[in-house]
Amino acid sequence: MRVVVFGATGPTGRLVLRKALAAGHEVTAYARSAAKLEPATGLHVIVGELTDVAAIRHAVEGHDAVISVLGPTGKSKGTPVADGMRHIVQTMAQAGVRRLIATATTSAQDRHDRFSVSFWLAMRLVKAFAGNAYDEILGVAEAIRTSTLDWTLVRLPMLSDKPCGHPAATGYVGDPSIKLFSMSREPLAEFLVAQLNDVRWIGKSPVVSNGS
Numbered sequence: 510m511r512v513v514v515f516g517a518t519g520p521t522g523r524l525v526l527r528k529a530l531a532a533g534h535e536v537t538a539y540a541r542s543a544a545k546l547e548p549a550t551g552l553h554v555i556v557g558e559l560t561d562v563a564a565i566r567h568a569v570e571g572h573d574a575v576i577s578v579l580g581p582t583g584k585s586k587g588t589p590v591a592d593g594m595r596h597i598v599q600t601m602a603q604a605g606v607r608r609l610i611a612t613a614t615t616s617a618q619d620r621h622d623r624f625s626v627s628f629w630l631a632m633r634l635v636k637a638f639a640g641n642a643y644d645e646i647l648g649v650a651e652a653i654r655t656s657t658l659d660w661t662l663v664r665l666p667m668l669s670d671k672p673c674g675h676p677a678a679t680g681y682v683g684d685p686s687i688k689l690f691s692m693s694r695e696p697l698a699e700f701l702v703a704q705l706n707d708v709r710w711i712g713k714s715p716v717v718s719n720g721s
Contacts, residue, residue, distance in 0.1 A: 520670065526538060538552060538554045566600045575609050594652045610660075617714065661711055
């Protein structure tokens with residue numbers, strides 16, 4: 510499968526690249542700088558910004574799927590990530606590339622979520638202190654959910670580089686299996702790549718966390 514990865518130079522993105530290549534996929538990384546990525550067999554790099562619609566189109570055309578691990582840094586003004594996701598979604602629709610696997614956080618709530626005191630308190634803090642990062646997440650989720658693509662929006666708790674040793678647990682806020690403050694990058698990357706051939710979460714927004 511030919512796959513484009515957005516957000517490829519971050520810690521999660523680099524893991525996604527490695528696991529997608531190991532699974533035999535041909536991967537194109539869309540990045541601001543090719544120097545941030547090590548050359549690898551089957552890996553192609555297209556340099557561009559999220560504002561560059563022509564470059565995004567060049568990256569997406571001829572591919573089978575897109576994985577996005579883009580996320581706000583909290584340092585930028587406005588909503589560049591949400592605006593970039595709108596460009597990606599529109600370009601995919603125009604190019605006939607239907608499968609989109611993207612990440613957001615649990616700030617992008619879902620109708621299947623159940624009440625959780627810890628989640629409610631966390632959301633109050635996020636809304637109070639996250640600034641435009643909160644608006645970015647909601648904008649990304651809206652762009653994806655209102656699209657006509659075969660999308661899966663993978664919602665994340667806090668990420669960690671610590672090893673886990675278990676596959677990701679999946680569900681919704683309030684499920685006993687979901688740990689809202691625990692997700693290791695390694696099983697996350699494995700889950701994202703696995704969605705290329707998994708249709709169970711199409712049109713859904715699961716929360717993933719460390720399994721046990």
